[in-house]
Amino acid sequence: MIIVAPGQGETTIRHSAAGRIMTIPGPTLPVDRRYRYFNDEPALHALLDRLDPDVVEVSSPWGSPAMVARWRGRALRSLVMHADPLSAYAYRWFGGIASRGNIDRGFEFFWRHLRRLDQQFDIVVSAGASLTGRLAAGGMRKVQTLPMGVTPGIFTPALRDERLRARLLARCGLDSDATLLIGLGRLAPEKRWPMVIEAVAAAGYSHPLGLVLFGNGRERARVIRAAANNPHVQLHAPITDRGELATVLASADALVHGCEAETFCMVAAEAKASGLPLIVPDEGGASDQFVRGQGEIYQACSSSSLAEAIGRFMGSDPKLQRRRATASAATVGSMDTHFARLFEVYANAMRSPASVA
Template structure:
């Protein structure tokens, strides 16, 4: 099967989507499929991954809100490329304009919309949650729900990586929703990578001794990640027992994150860590992951933390919530800094040791990307046989 992914969210400097896409180009050929990624970029070009996988970069316009990304703007050119490639199945990876372009293509191949984004969660619910309940917000954004229902009518699958997003889409009137939980890259993350010396150095960089608690956060500096809330919570909880917080990331909201951290010598902001082995060691060496976004579609960092055997502090809604191991960290009320402080205080009172023990025991059961792609390709094969019949 030739699978063409019209991947509007791919960037060489990207995060979770880049990790996902590059593993798909390894997993597909192993199961006998050819995988071609069409990605918008500043210049056209081709990156060959192996004999049956490649990225074709399509010249596109720069995305105005994030300089790392570009967006498809020429529907006719995209359709011409799809005509030339003659895919057996086409994927779109964002519910915005590129999904409409894929829906408008006149080819006969089945189509899947992979929900790598949750615009309602990222924007509408976050902006207006203090003003109105979710059903009221949904009514105010009915134009977007109508758009999603149109896409649902024109795509064979709407693939979600979490139960939370899938349930919301079904409740919103979509009929082709499929839940397929994603996973971590196999062979990278492990509790065995825990490095006490690295932990000591990270705490020392926060001006703290090794008997302090080391929290780690990782991800884009963007409003939906709520880093200022996390910094404030770690600062408040740190009065009970010294807490060091290391945040690896960067992005358009860098200034607000820096302002939040400026008054606390125990908070360290570091650049994104692109080397996967180095990042896996850092993750396994922390005492807990702390995450702020309630609008994730899967939450790759939480899955990686679970595979690394560390406890987590996760919001109680959205895809991130699915990854918590009972007894290894806590849920807190989404977007509520006071609730996060309360749960951090519980963790400090408990002591990290027993939480770490529970997390380490559960790590081996973390779902992998190989399992995700095996299930995804099986879904496509079933649909392909049904089309042939």
């Protein structure tokens, strides 16, 4: 497997005999200098010519897939929708003043772009049923749902640590009889952490409730301001050690999530594999992860609906819901299974090209 990415220069990093990372020069994004993008189509085509791959997989819905679509190579072409720009941007920006249908009409140019890619690529891969449904409704005809999964052997309810749970609640100024919610993710506008904090504060009036949020990002100052007057909300840096993350998840009472623009919601899948009930919006990849009786679902983008959902969760039997989530944790799919299915789809498509039309 070879990853081709825009970089500062032309480099090759070989990690093993089976895989490497290659870069060609690409400028940084003006809106986020941490990222680069392809802007030299002839250089990209020349590199693909040299590599002569069997499959080219593009993981961006922006300019890169159009460049790959114009390449004259023999490879099977796959567009993987790892981003949902309409939900992350258009619906979030204009959802308060216009209906979803009107927004889609206003962004018809982007839908035309996606439909054109759908025609040019052999396969479009979606990680969740909700995204597949929206793409199909928008006129895309080659979308296949192949859910991702968690890294095997890491996340399990067996890692639950009651002493860790008590320490996390103590950081929130609460005793161990309180409810511990965990939030994980980038501090970015589409994650809606201020909305989550507002809802937690409202729900906390009727029941001792603590929120520990792990994350970092450009919205950090705004999130800190949102939590400034609530000692029961604690913000921490991201957990980089996967084993530690798995222990923290298994030791909480529920995961709370605010983003309706997820394509799969890896955080929710990892929480499910850790035996955690989910409190998630009713749109996007997080909703695909929801199991009734193992948490609560709420109206996306609504702080009051989220507060009510948290209240319902605490007013029911959280321990029973956790036992149910623990019992079904082992059914969460793995990334190994995802890639086995994905490569099987590619192999079948290469044997029978007509089957992907």
